[in-house]
Amino acid sequence: MGVFLFRVPTSAFRVVLMHASDFDYSLPRELIAQEPLPDRSTSRLLVLERSSGAIRHARFPDLIDLIAPGDVLVLNTSRVIPARLHGKRDAGGDAELLLIRELPDGTWLAMGHHGGKLKPGRTVRFGADSAVEIVEVLGGGVRRVRFSGALDAKGTLAKYGEVPLPPYIRRAPRPEDRESYQTV
Numbered sequence: 001m002g003v004f005l006f007r008v009p010t011s012a013f014r015v016v017l018m019h020a021s022d023f024d025y026s027l028p029r030e031l032i033a034q035e036p037l038p039d040r041s042t043s044r045l046l047v048l049e050r051s052s053g054a055i056r057h058a059r060f061p062d063l064i065d066l067i068a069p070g071d072v073l074v075l076n077t078s079r080v081i082p083a084r085l086h087g088k089r090d091a092g093g094d095a096e097l098l099l100i101r102e103l104p105d106g107t108w109l110a111m112g113h114h115g116g117k118l119k120p121g122r123t124v125r126f127g128a129d130s131a132v133e134i135v136e137v138l139g140g141g142v143r144r145v146r147f148s149g150a151l152d153a154k155g156t157l158a159k160y161g162e163v164p165l166p167p168y169i170r171r172a173p174r175p176e177d178r179e180s181y182q183t184v
Contacts, residue, residue, distance in 0.1 A: 032168050036180045079182050082161030084173070087131075090123040097124060097132065097145065098164055099153070107135055107146045108153060118143055130156040 037043055045058040047066060058066065067073060083099040096113040103109065110132070112118045118134050125131045130151040136144040147153045163177040 029168075034169055034171055080163055082157050082163050082178055084162040084164040085124075085126055085156065085160055086162070087124040087126040087160075089117060090125070091117070093117065095124045097143075099157070100142070102153065103144070107144050108132075109138070110143050110145050111141045112143050123148075126151075126156055126160040130160065 041060050043060045045060060045062065045066075047056050047058050048054075049056070081099075085097045085099070087095050087097070089095045095118060097110040098112075100109040100111060112134075118124070118137075120134050120136055122134045123131050124134070124145075130147065130149040132145040132147055134143050135146050138144060147156060149156075151159060162173040163181050165171070165173050165177065165181070
């Protein structure tokens with residue numbers, strides 16, 4: 001459950017309690033874009049007319065005509081980092097880690113495939129210049145890891161990381177995803 005603020009006609013705000021499931025809907029697979037548009041300005045917008053409840057389609061350049069005085073436009077300026085790493089376990093075999101976030105002590109939280117084999121003290125290598133040591137297993141596939149080698153976490157991601165595409169994108173990540181998958 002989250003708390004969201006909505007603008008109401010009196011310019012006052014009210015708190016509305018909602019569940020994440022309130023946003024569930026059916027979307028046919030064939031309507032999910034697998035590639036970004038070459039010209040992002042041609043992206044489509046779904047417009048809900050609040051006064052009538054009517055839904056219509058528009059294009060991104062139409063946004064300027066849809067914003068009224070007093071409206072607030074919130075821009076998402078976050079970037080998707082290439083946080084998925086493929087490496088080799090010290091005991092042999094492939095390993096995949098998805099970095100979640102850095103902790104104050106310089107270690108990282110990471111989700112790992114082949115979880116049963118990624119135990120504390122084990123190492124995953126990403127080439128000759130970078131590795132992580134599994135420091136702690138936290139449960140739910142999450143581990144605390146420490147980077148070692150010539151490259152730190154940032155350098156390792158820059159050199160070996162892939163953009164973690166969501167499961168509804170049914171293709172392998174590509175180098176150009178580092179730019180094309182970002183928000184406008």
